[in-house]
Amino acid sequence: MKLEIKGLTKRFGSFTANDHIDLTVEPGEIHCLLGENGAGKSTLMNMLYGLLEPTEGEIVVDGEPVTFTTPGEAIEAGIGMVHQHFMLVPVFTVAENVMLGREQTRRGVLDRKAASRLVRDLSDRYGLKVDPDALVEDLPVGVQQRVEILKALANDAKVLILDEPTAVLTPQEIDELMAIMRGLKEQGTSIIFITHKLREVKAIGDRISVIRRGKVVGTAQPSASEAELAELMVGRSVQLTVDKAPATGGAAVLEARGISVVDPRGHLVVKDVSFEARAGEVLGIAGVQGNGQTELIKSLLGLVRPDAGQVWIEGRDISRHGPRESLEEGIGYVPEDRSHDGFVGSFSVRENLVLDLFRNEEFSRGPVLKRDAIEANARHRIEEFDIRTETMETPVASLSGGNQQKVVVAREFSRPLKVLIASQPTRGVDVGSIEFIHKRIIAERDRGTAVIIVSTELDEIYALSDRIAVMYDGRIVGTVDPSIPREEIGLMMAGATTPAAANGGAA
Amino acid sequence: MTTTTTGPAAASPSPEAPVRDRADVRRQVRLVITFGLVLAALVVFALLIEDPKFTYLLGEKRTAEFTPKDANATVISWGAVVVAAIALVLAVLDRFPRGWKGALLGILVGLAFYAGFLMWAYTDQGEGGFQAFIANPIPGTIRIATPLVLGALAGCLCERAGVINIAIEAQFLSGAFFASVFSSIAYSSLVFIPVALCAVFGLLGGVLAGVLIAAMLGWFALRYRVNQVVLGVVLVAFATGLTSFLLGQIPSDHKETLNDPQVLEKIEIPVLADIPVVGDALFNQTLLVYLMYASVALVTFLLFQTRWGLRVRAVGEHPKAADTVGIQVNRVRWQAVLLGGVFAGLGGAYYTVGSTGAFDREVSAGTGFIALAAVIMGRWHPVGATFAAVFFGFMWNLQNQLSFVQPVPGELLGAAPYLATIIAVAGFVGRVRPPAADGEPYVKG
């Protein structure tokens, strides 16, 4: 099936998300769509999938112009999509998720057996191993993604759109996914592969289109160099690494011993984890999403009480502290999901900049807020952190992802810290903000703060860390030096303990 | 002090540490406290009995068939104490079973408490005068539970589809009013309708009114995306005002044509009604009660065994996922809300044609909110909600029955069903997981 996009445009009010985009996908081709966060890739795909209506332009399938007003029509036309945020109902089984929207019934009763059979057939044919009767919420993310692909295949997709599919996978799983993609390609399926990772584009793409600020700014061949692609994507030359001096490696500031956490559903998600963070050093915690990092960090903060184990800061036991006491001990925290935990969306920039500081003498006297001091602080931080906002009264929810993150970072960096814990500090953030935030983190390290970075992006881990701990299935499977090759860390992220792990793990 | 404990991370052995979940400990503590209190109360009840004679009745009322019989309370009260003691010991040893066995044992302890309490309440009534007897609680329970169950089913349907329905009370009120009006009109004006079917015609009116309120709920919640909790409260105020207003509009000389309904007759189901103790209670009831039995089965089947039900649950859990496979989210939600209106309207009809007859101001007396509590206590499952509703019916019935005996103040009994709801929601349900998209309007994009 040949898919053409001609002059497709989408406007939200005065903002143009997609500006006259032209794109052609040949049958059996893997077409990569490269662009950074917020460039308009997802908007384009949502129009292609009938989730958004184009303001202008047309979509042509095999020479016939088509319009999709619902995803149902797109599915009918042979378009399948694997969404960045999985479109799976967590409390349904795999089979139920696959049959949803195309249910078979026998005398009015759902035919669950037929659905299971279909899932088994498809997973055999494409080599996607899944248990059809498992509940989706119990499956690891990598398997959930397979379910998403199965869902699209069950609908006989001729064009498969994969939206940032590798963000949640280990390097090995990424290799598997690429193998699956090649297999699909051989069977004649066209694939649109959306990503912002240069390495993957080069590895799998037949053709590359680069999108920036809602426009196609160029096409490239997979043979192009990473630096060229990056420049095309961002619009200027990009520094792919962070400048930093070697770590000074001071005394241990934060120590965790034997931490275990049981989640609300009764699963043991953090299993006897011990580590330490030292002054003037960045400890990177690598691992695929959902291997206990979230819960581990929350237990350090006192947001979740560990079911076993202890945490010390400079020798003081803080395991029974709540978040407020932990913050007062000098922990700075950049949460992984900023709009969930990091800021109050309806609050102004000014208010969010003192969200955890308003109790300090600087900003309040007894029960009364010092409005002048809070305003002065906002003015100062907006300047210092280059937060792009109309005014300090603008609600944070209306800022771009990068500027939202800068608000959180600015707030956390604006008091003296002993430990900085940053989870996914640059997720969903534009390249300019990434560079800025990385620089600030290293500056904080150089001031003698112990820094803990949790990231699922290996690039980020390598760029910042002085030591890397790898988490898998609730454990730290090893602590290694950043000189270790990517492949080895990849293996550890899949659970292997390497010889290097035993050596590097020494405290 | 702690830096000395620092050792190589790799050296610490890491077998699966036997971590006991804190929630698990909390459960045990809660069980021990509950059973301890129950045991203490039962011992006190048993000790307070001086003259262990009491009378009971297999039926609900004294009739030719059912006459009060005498019995001795001692065995029953101390038997109850033994049951509670066993449960307490199991809980202390952390051997209290889980799953359905635990639930069963829990219900048994509840029944034991009920029995022990009744023994205390009905013995020692003094000589002479009126002697209250323990009547069969089942018929009353079923009757009171009928509208609650129907309302809770409406709540389940709406909320499984992701629309919060606090307006069950509004549906009850308007259902009750129009059931009465329809039945009255059928009897007085529509002569072609046989008298026996007038009350059934009233049910139709109730259903229409329930669906009408559901349509308002759907219209404002789905079309205009009004906050659904707010909307529910406002709809209750609206329905309360409107039914009172309309009631005031019925002139007293027109009362028999508009608000003097025929009520539903009891229908005895042969064979089944002859089962001892429960037969008469369960199978000699009105059409509405039988409809209630059928509705529970129907809603459960619809939600969990049909294509439509799968889609309803999908739009309530993850509407965008449903949208991406071509399901029209708001259409499915509309269907669920309107179907819910049918059941809630039937529930409302209970308060007029299903029981006493004429509509009166706020005749449902806030039971719509109790039905809502039943939905939550039943964890959004029709069967669970039914059990919760029956539990409330039981408490209410108990209150009615105990009003004949002295030891407990009437106001405490009056407040008991509401207190029971608070304790149930706070103590045993706590943070339950509602459908993930409950109350969230769906917007494409």
Add this chain to the structure above:
Amino acid sequence: MSETPKDPLGPGAPDSGVQGQGTTTQGAVPAGKKDAGRNGAGRDRDLTSWLPTVVDSIAAVVLALLVGALLIMFSTPRVVESLSYFFSYPWDFFKFSGEAVWDGYRALISGSVGSGTAWTRTLERAAPLICAGLGVSLAFRAGMFNIGAQGQILLGALVGGFIGFHYDLPPGIHLLAALLGALVAGAAWGAIAGILKARTGAHEVITTIMLNYVGRFTMLYFLGKEALQRPDSDNLLSPPVDDSAAFPTIAGVHVGVLLAVVAALFVWWLLERSTLGFEMRAVGANPDAARTAGMSVARVYVSAMALAGMLAGLAATMTVLGRQDSLTDQVAGTVGFDAITVALLGRTTPLGTVLAGLLFGALSAGGLSMQGAAGVPPELTQVLQALIVLFVAAPALVRGIFRLRGQGRKADVMATGW
């Protein structure tokens, strides 16, 4: 879970009109507009976004009155009878309808603002609505839907009234003691729901509704006691409070009305200027972020509900100490429930609550004279109140009917789950 926006009705207030889709997920939208010359823009936006809500509110009131007119028409026997010969004499129908609606609404206006006594009645009816409405608003801003004002008022009335008629104290002190008793009792009753939510997660909508009933039975229980029984009556009725415990009157209006204004100022100060209010608003808008920022969500829940109960207790004093009503189980009337609609109509801001309270007070005062002068049933005002809130909550509907321009504000997504 999902964010509970501070404005329950959706669009309107300056800092609520932000939605998740469209702008934010699409990424860098307004980036780069950072010239200092636009500093005033924030204030301008506040004004323009406030204006349409006033227009919407007025339109909603007008629409509700139109529906009310229909109800008046069909509750007038003459109008209904004229329908039977509508095709012979259509004029009769229009004439009688016009007269009925005119009479009704004229009585409504003259009975609420038409004279000095009408004003007094309006103010005295508005005062408890404002106080209890402030309580509902405050709890809402902290992320809780307080339906329990009714029970909190009953408890406040019980304790305040009991102190008022049972003890003999010097004038000023007696009033103060009764007032304090009512506030503390209301606060305690409100705090129960807060504690239950904070400790067990029990949803406050359920617990506050149930506490209303429990409150009523508590009142009944104590009314049955000898100490609360009015000597000259057989009904469950207490004596009125002593004059030494009653609010003094100034120009025909009791001082309690002033207290309602003070309470509104206090709530405004609390929400906008105090650390506790900052925490409340943060918890109300995003409890997860508030917790991560070291705020105690549990403490906020409890204190917000206690304050809400205290305001309901203040509302109780308006009847018990202000009008010197006897205690019955009906002493709260429907104030507790009307307070919810008042708070919602006032968009849960203090100023809005005061205005909405005045409107509802006027409707309630005028409703009485409508019944007296024009024979319109008093339940009509309850229907009107519900309709007003319903229409305010759905601005798109009202705008569609009146062909008002939309100002580019869609009906916002309001996610408030359980």
